[in-house]
Every structure is written in C-alpha cells, then in structure tokens.
Amino acid sequence: MSDSYERIYAVIARIPPGKVATYGQVAAIAGLGGHARQVGYALHALPDGLDLPWQRVINAKGEVSLRSDPGSGREGYQRHLLEEEGIVFDLRGRVDLKRFAWDPDQQPSRGIRAR
Secondary structure, X not given: OOHHHHHHHHHHHXXXXXXXXXXXXXXXXXXXXXXXXXXXXXXXXXXXXXXXXXXXXXXXXXXXOXXXXXXXXXXXXXXXXXXXXXXXXXXXXXXOHHHHEOOHHHOOOOOOEEO
C-alpha cells in the first residue's frame, strides 16, 4: 500500500457517523491538496479486511459519485448506509454539506480497524 493511500485511509477512518467529507477535503487533510481523484483511486483499491467508512466520502456537489462499474448498485448501497446514519438527501439526491460536512477539528480521531 502506498504512503499516500495510507494517509487517505487514515483520514477516512476519522470521519464520524452522521458526517460526510468530500474527496477534495479528504485529499487536503491527507496532505494531497488538489488530488481528489487520488482519493477515489484509493477507495477503489481498498484492501479486503480494512474496516473503513468509505460510504462517508462523497463528491463536492454533495452527491454519491457514480462508480466505474455502472449497474453495480453500489451508489444505492452507499446512500442507504448514509441514510442509516441519519444523513438526509434532498430531492436531487444531494446532501446538505453545510449541515452534514465533517469538521475534523470538532471530532476526536479514530484509527483504522481490521475486520
């Protein structure tokens, strides 16, 4: 696993239930500002057995991003997981980032857990 992926995973592990972060926000906190796509690549390469709240990472519009494997149903699953945490989507399928965006300065950090 690359050092940048480890930093990305460490940031994602800190996102608490009921909050979301954008790909760009995760990249910036991981010291990879301007590399939001790298966060997507890291999530795509997520190792088996790593218990990471991947569902809490959404795009800058507040939407669940489409996957590279259309028709997989993962977008619906991600939304379902977020709704179970109390995150609300509007009629356009967007999350109110002013309400649900994670502020890393307000939450204690958590480590990555193995399954």
